Structure formats: structure tokens, C-alpha cells
Amino acid sequence: MKKLSLLGSTGSIGTQTLNVVRRLSRDGGFPVNDAAVKIVALSAHSNIELLEAQAREFEPEVVSVFDESAAKAVKIKLADTNIKVLSGISGLCEAAAWESADTTLNSVTGMIGLRPTLEAISAKKDIALANKETLVAAGALVMAAVKENSVRLLPVDSEHSAIFQCLEGSHDNKLKKILLTASGGPFFGKTPAELEEIKPQDALKHPNWSMGAKITIDSATMMNKGLEVIEAAWLFGVPVEQVEVLVHRESIVHSMVEFADNSVIAQLGVPDMGIPIQYALTYPERFPSPAAELDLTEIGNLTFYKPDYNNFKCLPACIEAGRMGGLAPAMVNGANEEAVRLFLEGRISFAAIGDIAEEMVKRANKRETYALEDVLEADEEARGFARSLI
Numbered sequence: 001m002k003k004l005s006l007l008g009s010t011g012s013i014g015t016q017t018l019n020v021v022r023r024l025s026r027d028g029g030f031p032v033n034d035a036a037v038k039i040v041a042l043s044a045h046s047n048i049e050l051l052e053a054q055a056r057e058f059e060p061e062v063v064s065v066f067d068e069s070a071a072k073a074v075k076i077k078l079a080d081t082n083i084k085v086l087s088g089i090s091g092l093c094e095a096a097a098w099e100s101a102d103t104t105l106n107s108v109t110g111m112i113g114l115r116p117t118l119e120a121i122s123a124k125k126d127i128a129l130a131n132k133e134t135l136v137a138a139g140a141l142v143m144a145a146v147k148e149n150s151v152r153l154l155p156v157d158s159e160h161s162a163i164f165q166c167l168e169g170s171h172d173n174k175l176k177k178i179l180l181t182a183s184g185g186p187f188f189g190k191t192p193a194e195l196e197e198i199k200p201q202d203a204l205k206h207p208n209w210s211m212g213a214k215i216t217i218d219s220a221t222m223m224n225k226g227l228e229v230i231e232a233a234w235l236f237g238v239p240v241e242q243v244e245v246l247v248h249r250e251s252i253v254h255s256m257v258e259f260a261d262n263s264v265i266a267q268l269g270v271p272d273m274g275i276p277i278q279y280a281l282t283y284p285e286r287f288p289s290p291a292a293e294l295d296l297t298e299i300g301n302l303t304f305y306k307p308d309y310n311n312f313k314c315l316p317a318c319i320e321a322g323r324m325g326g327l328a329p330a331m332v333n334g335a336n337e338e339a340v341r342l343f344l345e346g347r348i349s350f351a352a353i354g355d356i357a358e359e360m361v362k363r364a365n366k367r368e369t370y371a372l373e374d375v376l377e378a379d380e381e382a383r384g385f386a387r388s389l390i
């Protein structure tokens with residue numbers, strides 16, 4: 001039985017992961033023993049009502065609550081159980097590397113996920129990764145730690161799960177290109193004047209996927225796709241130049257790979273994160289899933305377009321940062337995290353997010369080799385830079 005530490009259990013990916021775990025472990029219909037998952041640790045920031053309900057249902061050994069006062073409240077709520085309650089970044093790291101866990105699924109949002117990922121890897125846990133910011137900001141550290149500790153890094157992000165699946169059975173054949181698909185978000189085709197008018201409530205509506213606020217804004221600005229280009233480069237060992245972004249409005253082809261003979265392999269399915277989450281937990285086996293069957297005759301047409309690099313500046317900013325390497329991706333990621341926060345607080349315009357990313361790349365630190373402290377410093381500097389522009 002897989003023993004899972006789930007970071008960010010109260011979020012969009014976290015709750016969907018628990019749906020998968022519930023089905024794999026309890027609902028009948030397929031060989032439960034092979035696929036069952038036991039939750040040993042749960043972590044959240046401050047949503048204590050939901051965390052308490054999850055703790056009572058899944059009975060982990062430990063829960064970690066980032067916010068100190070929320071952690072105190074959880075301790076009181078769970079006083080009638082044997083569940084240990086931790087707090088702060090140290091609690092998050094301890095839960096990530098929890099002794100009885102064999103796998104850690106990291107679905108917290110943003111750079112805060114970096115230390116827990118590294119701690120879990122050092123403790124020889126396999127990593128199922130949704131927290132893409134971690135890999136973007138410190139890919140060299142994460143990939144080196146994965147290699148050194150001989151653990152598995154399994155993608156949860158739907159595009160990267162697709163690429164991973166397309167590469168299964170490719171033997172030693174080298175990838176020529178990754179074709180990374182993008183829904184284009186809710187503002188595909190909008191003019192700069194229209195983009196200027198966008199308010200947080202407009203950007204928080206995604207046409208195909210239901211996700212947390214930060215990634216929903218990143219999808220609207222196409223920052224998400226930029227982060228995913230860098231994420232793909234690290235996961236599959238290719239330069240960013242070999243990752244081509246294609247806008248695919250239907251979100252049915254989740255990504256493709258091209259080989260030397262120009263043969264292209266694609267992975268398709270309805271847009272349902274349950275599929276990649278489940279595959280990351282049951283890899284290399286597959287089990288039935290409640291996701292809808294793909295009916296291509298109902299969909300009829302699959303369309304593909306080139307992205308609009310002029311109006312969606314976050315995408316070229318990330319590609320440039322990925323090309324530069326070193327701390328540039330950490331800086332563009334940090335500046336974006338801050339810009340998204342400022343936009344959601346109504347303090348900057350939607351278009352300003354792209355301007356901040358573009359400016360950040362121009363000033364990014366080009367140092368190639370780095371340690372964890374350098375990444376955290378670069379992140380802080382980038383956040384300060386974003387704030388200085390308002």
C-alpha cells in the first residue's frame with residue numbers, strides 16, 4: 001500500500017487527490033489492494049475547517065498547518081485524536097519528509113513548496129509534483145537531489161503527465177520536440193485595450209479547468225504556460241528551445257512529443273485532473289477512473305494556433321528566463337507571484353502582470369550555479385522589484 005504525505009490537501013489539486021485516494025482505497029470494482037493509498041500526512045495553510053474534516057476522515061499520523069494561530073486551533077479541534085499537529089515552514093518540511101510516507105504529493109501554491117520538496121527528496125520519498133513553481137525556480141537543485149537520492153519525480157501537471165505518458169515505450173530514442181498545448185485561457189484573441197480592462201473576477205473564470213486562484217490568473221496571462229515550458233525542460237531534459245507552445249482551445253490533446261522521424265505521439269482525454277493525479281499515484285499501473293470517456297465524434301474538431309506572444313508578455317518572458325537559466329526563472333516566477341497577489345488585491349491592472357514579468361527578465365541575475373539560499377534571495381529581490389513598480 002502506498003503511504004502518502006499530501007501537501008496542500010485543502011486546495012483544488014489536494015481535494016481532487018483525496019477523491020482519487022478515496023476511490024482507490026475504498027470503493028470496490030477493481031483490485032483495491034494493488035492501488036490502495038494510505039494518507040499519513042496532510043498539510044494546509046489555514047483552512048482549518050476542511051483540514052479537520054479531512055483529518056477525521058483519513059486519520060493521518062500528522063497534520064501540518066502553516067499559520068501558527070490556525071495550527072493552535074487545529075490542535076484543540078483534534079485533541080480527541082492521536083494526530084500530531086505541526087506548524088510553520090518547519091512543520092511543512094517535517095510533514096513532507098514524514099518517516100512512514102513513501103511518496104509526497106506537493107500541491108501547495110508557489111515558492112513556499114520548494115523547501116518541503118527538497119526535504120522530501122532528501123528523505124528518499126518519491127515526489128508527485130503539482131507545485132510547478134518549485135521546479136521553475138530551482139530546477140537544478142531539485143533535479144540534482146532527485147538523481148542523488150534515486151527517487152522518482154512524477155508529474156501531476158496534466159501536460160507533463162501527457163508528455164511522460166507519450167515517452168513511455170520510446171526506448172532510448174531522443175525527443176526532437178515537445179509540443180506543449182495551452183487552452184489559451186479566457187482572454188485568447190483579446191486586444192491590448194480589452195486586456196487593460198480586465199478585473200480579477202473576469203480572470204478568475206477559466207473556460208475548461210477549475211483551479212486555485214493563483215494558477216487561474218497564471219492561465220489567463222499565459223504565465224502558466226511559460227512556467228510549464230521551463231517545467232518541461234527540467235522534467236524531460238531538453239532545452240527550452242525544444243518546447244513549442246500550441247494554443248489548443250478544446251483542452252483535449254494534453255501535449256505531444258515529436259521524434260527524429262517526425263512521428264508525433266499525443267495523449268488525449270477529457271480535461272479532468274483526476275486522470276493525471278491518479279496516474280501519478282498508481283504509475284506504472286492504470287485503474288478505472290470516473291473521468292468521462294473521450295467521445296471525439298461529439299467534439300468534432302481539434303484546433304491549434306500559435307500563441308500571441310505580443311499581448312501575453314508573460315509567456316515570452318518565461319521562455320527568455322528559461323533560455324538564460326541560472327536564477328532568471330526564480331526571479332520571473334517570484335515577480336509574477338507578487339504581481340498576481342497585487343492584481344487580486346486590485347492594486348495593479350491585468351496588463352501590468354505581463355509588464356512586470358518582462359521588466360524582471362531584463363534585470364534578472366544571470367548567475368548560472370546556485371544554492372537554495374541564492375534562490376530564496378532572488379525570489380525576495382524579485383518580489384520587492386514587483387512591489388517597487390506600483
Ligand code: NDP
Nearest residue numbers: 008010011012013044045046047066108109130131211212
Ligand atoms: P489552491 O490555491 O486551490 O490550493 C493551494 C493549497 O496549498 C491549499 O491547500 C493551501 O492551504 C495550501 N497552501 C498554500 N500556502 C501554503 C503554505 N504556506 N503551507 C502549507 N500549505 C499551503 O491551488 P491549486 O490546487 O490550484 O494549485 C496547487 C499547485 O498545483 C500550484 O502550484 C499549481 O500551479 C499546481 N497545479 C494546479 C492545477 C489545478 O488544476 N488546480 C493543475 C496543474 C498544476 P489553504 O487552503 O489552507 O490556504
Ligand code: MG
Nearest residue numbers: 157158159228
Ligand atoms: Mg498544466
